[in-house]
Amino acid sequence: MSVAQTNLWFTELQNDNLTIGLRIEKTIHSEKTEYQQLDVYKTVQYGNLLVLDGCIMTTDKDEFVYHEMLAHVPLHTHPNPKSVLVVGGGDGGIIREVIKHPSVERAVLAEIDGRVVEASKMYFPHIASGLSDPRVDVQIVDGIRYVEEHPNEFDVILIDSTDPVGPAVGLFQRPFYESVFRALKEDGLMAAQTESPFINQDLIRQVYGDVRATFPIVKLYLAYVPTYPTGMWSFTLGSKKYRPQDVREVRVHDTKYYNRDIHHASLVLPNFVKELVGE
Amino acid sequence: MSVAQTNLWFTELQNDNLTIGLRIEKTIHSEKTEYQQLDVYKTVQYGNLLVLDGCIMTTDKDEFVYHEMLAHVPLHTHPNPKSVLVVGGGDGGIIREVIKHPSVERAVLAEIDGRVVEASKMYFPHIASGLSDPRVDVQIVDGIRYVEEHPNEFDVILIDSTDPVGPAVGLFQRPFYESVFRALKEDGLMAAQTESPFINQDLIRQVYGDVRATFPIVKLYLAYVPTYPTGMWSFTLGSKKYRPQDVREVRVHDTKYYNRDIHHASLVLPNFVKELVGE
Amino acid sequence: MSVAQTNLWFTELQNDNLTIGLRIEKTIHSEKTEYQQLDVYKTVQYGNLLVLDGCIMTTDKDEFVYHEMLAHVPLHTHPNPKSVLVVGGGDGGIIREVIKHPSVERAVLAEIDGRVVEASKMYFPHIASGLSDPRVDVQIVDGIRYVEEHPNEFDVILIDSTDPVGPAVGLFQRPFYESVFRALKEDGLMAAQTESPFINQDLIRQVYGDVRATFPIVKLYLAYVPTYPTGMWSFTLGSKKYRPQDVREVRVHDTKYYNRDIHHASLVLPNFVKELVGE
Amino acid sequence: MSVAQTNLWFTELQNDNLTIGLRIEKTIHSEKTEYQQLDVYKTVQYGNLLVLDGCIMTTDKDEFVYHEMLAHVPLHTHPNPKSVLVVGGGDGGIIREVIKHPSVERAVLAEIDGRVVEASKMYFPHIASGLSDPRVDVQIVDGIRYVEEHPNEFDVILIDSTDPVGPAVGLFQRPFYESVFRALKEDGLMAAQTESPFINQDLIRQVYGDVRATFPIVKLYLAYVPTYPTGMWSFTLGSKKYRPQDVREVRVHDTKYYNRDIHHASLVLPNFVKELVGE
Structure with a gap:
């Protein structure tokens, strides 16, 4: 692995037996709203990533x-x-x-x-x-x-x-x-x-x-x-x-x-x- | 996690910034052939999985x-x-x-x-x-x-x-x-x-x-x-x-x-x- | 990664915020006993590994x-x-x-x-x-x-x-x-x-x-x-x-x-x- | 998993066959210096974490x-x-x-x-x-x-x-x-x-x-x-x-x-x- 890469991954358990992992450049925002956990990450592959309660909602690129x-x-x-x-x-x-x-x-x-x-x-x-x-x-x-x-x-x-x-x-x-x-x-x-x-x-x-x-x-x-x-x-x-x-x-x-x-x-x-x- | 689940995962680095993970029930076969590493796993999600050199080739279910x-x-x-x-x-x-x-x-x-x-x-x-x-x-x-x-x-x-x-x-x-x-x-x-x-x-x-x-x-x-x-x-x-x-x-x-x-x-x-x- | 390595990992969630991962060569045994899930794996680092209900019990090497x-x-x-x-x-x-x-x-x-x-x-x-x-x-x-x-x-x-x-x-x-x-x-x-x-x-x-x-x-x-x-x-x-x-x-x-x-x-x-x- | 937890993990490949994973609350700092990649994360388990070129250097708690x-x-x-x-x-x-x-x-x-x-x-x-x-x-x-x-x-x-x-x-x-x-x-x-x-x-x-x-x-x-x-x-x-x-x-x-x-x-x-x- 190139030394310039982070070792930070967002991993979603899509169901009990399946995961997707996205390498993260950095966290951009994280808060507990009245309804859910809301996180925004910058991923290497897909740009910014919106996550609600640990589930991928959307990314810049797709x-x-x-x-x-x-x-x-x-x-x-x-x-x-x-x-x-x-x-x-x-x-x-x-x-x-x-x-x-x-x-x-x-x-x-x-x-x-x-x-x-x-x-x-x-x-x-x-x-x-x-x-x-x-x-x-x-x-x-x-x-x-x-x-x-x-x-x-x-x-x-x-x-x-x-x-x-x-x-x-x-x-x-x-x-x-x-x-x-x-x-x-x-x-x-x-x-x-x-x-x-x-x-x-x-x-x-x-x-x-x-x-x-x-x-x-x-x-x-x-x-x-x-x-x-x-x-x-x-x-x-x-x-x-x-x-x-x-x-x-x-x-x-x-x-x-x-x-x-x-x-x-x-x-x-x-x-x-x-x-x-x-x- | 249910106590009956294993904690065994096959994780493929699809590219430098992206992974897929499949929960594994067991390994079925593993060998180093003349050309490549060949593994067969039983996954929970997709049945048997054929892997060559760490890359998913095919699964029973898809x-x-x-x-x-x-x-x-x-x-x-x-x-x-x-x-x-x-x-x-x-x-x-x-x-x-x-x-x-x-x-x-x-x-x-x-x-x-x-x-x-x-x-x-x-x-x-x-x-x-x-x-x-x-x-x-x-x-x-x-x-x-x-x-x-x-x-x-x-x-x-x-x-x-x-x-x-x-x-x-x-x-x-x-x-x-x-x-x-x-x-x-x-x-x-x-x-x-x-x-x-x-x-x-x-x-x-x-x-x-x-x-x-x-x-x-x-x-x-x-x-x-x-x-x-x-x-x-x-x-x-x-x-x-x-x-x-x-x-x-x-x-x-x-x-x-x-x-x-x-x-x-x-x-x-x-x-x-x-x-x-x-x- | 060397092409001869598997991409199979046993990952124990040691507590909610901490994991250890061991690369696995193969599963050796897996059963649901009357009391617990019992798995035996061959790890690359530590030899055979005994796991009960997803928790590491012991390994050959340590x-x-x-x-x-x-x-x-x-x-x-x-x-x-x-x-x-x-x-x-x-x-x-x-x-x-x-x-x-x-x-x-x-x-x-x-x-x-x-x-x-x-x-x-x-x-x-x-x-x-x-x-x-x-x-x-x-x-x-x-x-x-x-x-x-x-x-x-x-x-x-x-x-x-x-x-x-x-x-x-x-x-x-x-x-x-x-x-x-x-x-x-x-x-x-x-x-x-x-x-x-x-x-x-x-x-x-x-x-x-x-x-x-x-x-x-x-x-x-x-x-x-x-x-x-x-x-x-x-x-x-x-x-x-x-x-x-x-x-x-x-x-x-x-x-x-x-x-x-x-x-x-x-x-x-x-x-x-x-x-x-x-x- | 509690819905208030992130799914963000820092995972260090300690050697080819061994990993440690730490759940991350957020990235605090990330830069490429003249000599190395330098990242600071907030972990749940160990407080702030200093990482150089993907390797754990030190944490607040240990x-x-x-x-x-x-x-x-x-x-x-x-x-x-x-x-x-x-x-x-x-x-x-x-x-x-x-x-x-x-x-x-x-x-x-x-x-x-x-x-x-x-x-x-x-x-x-x-x-x-x-x-x-x-x-x-x-x-x-x-x-x-x-x-x-x-x-x-x-x-x-x-x-x-x-x-x-x-x-x-x-x-x-x-x-x-x-x-x-x-x-x-x-x-x-x-x-x-x-x-x-x-x-x-x-x-x-x-x-x-x-x-x-x-x-x-x-x-x-x-x-x-x-x-x-x-x-x-x-x-x-x-x-x-x-x-x-x-x-x-x-x-x-x-x-x-x-x-x-x-x-x-x-x-x-x-x-x-x-x-x-x-x-």
């Missing part, structure tokens, strides 16, 4: 995949999204992609932990950049409650949650999807991050079933996220009227991952994933 | 992705592959997929290290299963030399190499691709594994350029391989006549990852990968 | 320190030990040292888990060697109960326990030391392993207090054990009559660590350890 | 052992040390102990890397505290050359080097000890840190032989250093006239490890260490 894919697949599926809600997503990455859509008039961010928003503005300015847009309304609130209290209000709801442990558990349960259904307008649609088909089969099967029981249209899609377990990440889309397969044109072009062909390719599932969700 | 995708995309691109050469690939996984094609009359495996073949037969019987097929000819030879000595002989050549360090370096260089070109019939084609677009940009750019300088048709395609760095794996296809985009029907259906739609979706590249190879 | 020091300091303190009890210590290392004393007529091993004894005979024959001596009586029993049921029987009792978690907790509590007092003859003495003064201060203070409340004479002594946390290991000796400081001659000479001067040097405490136990 | 033992054993061996040289030791810990001796009139620190001195003053003020004493002369120079250029000048020379790799190699070689001999007055003496008897046998044997060939009196002594490999650390003392065994009284009492009995106990060697150096 954040674009997750943020573009959770935002643009559902937003392009809707012909004219004006009002969008992001549940979680305090780093602002989803909001940044949402406001690239010219039709969007209002984007609400419902994040429970205001410290995540502040840390992102400070240490990930290119991710948080959209939060100061005049169309954006940052609400530091319990997302589950916010959704319950705003029926029939949104064209698109995007659920950018942490892993289904601790406070985020409710975001992966059927009553929440039913509540999301009510918060959407009559032609609205939602998408949620739903972990890896290689190691979270039970969760994906359950969420997919719950969304299918709630929305007339359900579709799983995939993207490559290097810093999430296995690198294959799934998203579950539930829609009242529009189908992601029907998208012909895309409106947003300043992207590093998403494009029209990727939109459709992400909907294509390997056989073992098709079997998993019964498509 | 081997199907790599093997199906390196084999079926090029083999379906050829309308009638009869004679196929696999360079490297001593575990037999590529051969197993090759002989699923009914048109194949002869499949040669040119592997330099006979111990890899033996270890695979012993500890990965479901991967090595095709090696005893009467159409298969296992040659324990230097693949580079074998290719040089067999001009105008193959319809498809598949390069299933280890990482571009040590003995495998030559398999990533232009003289080898030119030699492969000569070993192919006049409408032949090749494919090679070419690492991750997230961290091996220089290698991919170089190989893609070399293949493009050698073959009239070149195409990069992608698959999700959880145990390889970043989980996004690339393959580079070079062809004298046929284009992978033109495949209409697929002939092989007993697959866990590959299908006709995946064939085409794998050819679709995210913007940052398109830029990388200039597509 | 076992002599712990075994000699837990046995010979108390045994030499007694002028004529004839009857000796070892509680725990299923690997046999303490027994091997005990029977080096020519005065010993009977050495009982009270180990709760017979599988530890069997594994040691198989994989650590040089440690288990004394178990077949005719003076040795191996009892697969609950040591706490065995001590209770044998009053006034032993000259020396040695407590070779695992860490004070799970089944071994009782071996670090005052009722047990009182029971040991009763099992000893009127001039008997005991010694127990009592963890590291650098990180287990509370435990040492408590055990030392409990032994001092039970025995007229108490003494802490130290030895270097590389594979135990911090490398500084303590032992607490409780005695009815004899003082370890008074030893003039030693009777056992085929040792790799212990000698007469080491006997006395091990009783000398650094200032911070003196303060810890109030000596 | 520094006292090494610094007291490298200083006080030789300084008490000399009946009246007035002029003392420390080679290396830029953190100031040895100097802090040296000036506790009332006889000392002048203490020179010859450290090659001025950044180590500055970092210690900033992040380890209790270690660097002695550097501002009027008797102390801090020289940012090559220690080997400094020794060569100051013949017949010192009563005691203490060699507080990094590991015998890279720039420190010369400090472990015979020409340097001969140079130290010349820099000492006619009744002078030296001591050097000489790694672990459990894993650095060749080095200890060689240094011990070189010092014995240079000085009429040579003695190895030991101390417990938890953050150095194996926890057992050796020091080699070479003397023209005085013997460490002859010390009757100690002059320094505000110590956490060292005392008169520890002085003598540290000179007592386990059998395997006696054999190693032929004592």
Whole structure:
């Protein structure tokens, strides 16, 4: 090893039997918020790294995949999204992609932990950049409650949650999807991050079933996220009227991952994933 | 941690700044062959694991992705592959997929290290299963030399190499691709594994350029391989006549990852990968 | 890293904030006994390694320190030990040292888990060697109960326990030391392993207090054990009559660590350890 | 794991087959000096940690052992040390102990890397505290050359080097000890840190032989250093006239490890260490 390297590693136990390790140049920030442990590191491989309760949330170098894919697949599926809600997503990455859509008039961010928003503005300015847009309304609130209290209000709801442990558990349960259904307008649609088909089969099967029981249209899609377990990440889309397969044109072009062909390719599932969700 | 878990981990330094760790139940085999260190472990997450010189080669649970995708995309691109050469690939996984094609009359495996073949037969019987097929000819030879000595002989050549360090370096260089070109019939084609677009940009750019300088048709395609760095794996296809985009029907259906739609979706590249190879 | 090395590591979380890692050549044995997880590994640095419930018990290369020091300091303190009890210590290392004393007529091993004894005979024959001596009586029993049921029987009792978690907790509590007092003859003495003064201060203070409340004479002594946390290991000796400081001659000479001067040097405490136990 | 813990670890490869890991709260400082990589971390277990080129130098919580033992054993061996040289030791810990001796009139620190001195003053003020004493002369120079250029000048020379790799190699070689001999007055003496008897046998044997060939009196002594490999650390003392065994009284009492009995106990060697150096 070169003598100029540190021996400092961030190691995430992705599950009981799997780890990812990132060499760290230095810690940038560390605090215990009201809700969780929040750390920011500078990694050698991926630039700055945001960690909540020991789990990788996002990095400078690969954040674009997750943020573009959770935002643009559902937003392009809707012909004219004006009002969008992001549940979680305090780093602002989803909001940044949402406001690239010219039709969007209002984007609400419902994040429970205001410290995540502040840390992102400070240490990930290119991710948080959209939060100061005049169309954006940052609400530091319990997302589950916010959704319950705003029926029939949104064209698109995007659920950018942490892993289904601790406070985020409710975001992966059927009553929440039913509540999301009510918060959407009559032609609205939602998408949620739903972990890896290689190691979270039970969760994906359950969420997919719950969304299918709630929305007339359900579709799983995939993207490559290097810093999430296995690198294959799934998203579950539930829609009242529009189908992601029907998208012909895309409106947003300043992207590093998403494009029209990727939109459709992400909907294509390997056989073992098709079997998993019964498509 | 549950008291029934071991504290034994296999940790691969994927590059200087990135690791993957797999909890190990036990070692199954360990030897120093004439060419390399060969280890077989039982992991909790992915079943048996084959390691060469400290690098993950394949695991029981995710081997199907790599093997199906390196084999079926090029083999379906050829309308009638009869004679196929696999360079490297001593575990037999590529051969197993090759002989699923009914048109194949002869499949040669040119592997330099006979111990890899033996270890695979012993500890990965479901991967090595095709090696005893009467159409298969296992040659324990230097693949580079074998290719040089067999001009105008193959319809498809598949390069299933280890990482571009040590003995495998030559398999990533232009003289080898030119030699492969000569070993192919006049409408032949090749494919090679070419690492991750997230961290091996220089290698991919170089190989893609070399293949493009050698073959009239070149195409990069992608698959999700959880145990390889970043989980996004690339393959580079070079062809004298046929284009992978033109495949209409697929002939092989007993697959866990590959299908006709995946064939085409794998050819679709995210913007940052398109830029990388200039597509 | 040399290509001939494995990437397999045994990593013990010594406490929440401290680890030791040993490179592993291979697993030798792994089983879930009635009482605990039992693993044997071959390490590169220390030879074979015995692990119970994820904690390092002993290794080929450094076992002599712990075994000699837990046995010979108390045994030499007694002028004529004839009857000796070892509680725990299923690997046999303490027994091997005990029977080096020519005065010993009977050495009982009270180990709760017979599988530890069997594994040691198989994989650590040089440690288990004394178990077949005719003076040795191996009892697969609950040591706490065995001590209770044998009053006034032993000259020396040695407590070779695992860490004070799970089944071994009782071996670090005052009722047990009182029971040991009763099992000893009127001039008997005991010694127990009592963890590291650098990180287990509370435990040492408590055990030392409990032994001092039970025995007229108490003494802490130290030895270097590389594979135990911090490398500084303590032992607490409780005695009815004899003082370890008074030893003039030693009777056992085929040792790799212990000698007469080491006997006395091990009783000398650094200032911070003196303060810890109030000596 | 508690959610309030970070997943950040400093892991030192102590040799090819052995690691120590310390959980890190945060990085405090990181720079590439003219000579080496210098990092300061806050650990959970041991407080602040100073690292040079990836190797643990010292920590808040255990520094006292090494610094007291490298200083006080030789300084008490000399009946009246007035002029003392420390080679290396830029953190100031040895100097802090040296000036506790009332006889000392002048203490020179010859450290090659001025950044180590500055970092210690900033992040380890209790270690660097002695550097501002009027008797102390801090020289940012090559220690080997400094020794060569100051013949017949010192009563005691203490060699507080990094590991015998890279720039420190010369400090472990015979020409340097001969140079130290010349820099000492006619009744002078030296001591050097000489790694672990459990894993650095060749080095200890060689240094011990070189010092014995240079000085009429040579003695190895030991101390417990938890953050150095194996926890057992050796020091080699070479003397023209005085013997460490002859010390009757100690002059320094505000110590956490060292005392008169520890002085003598540290000179007592386990059998395997006696054999190693032929004592």
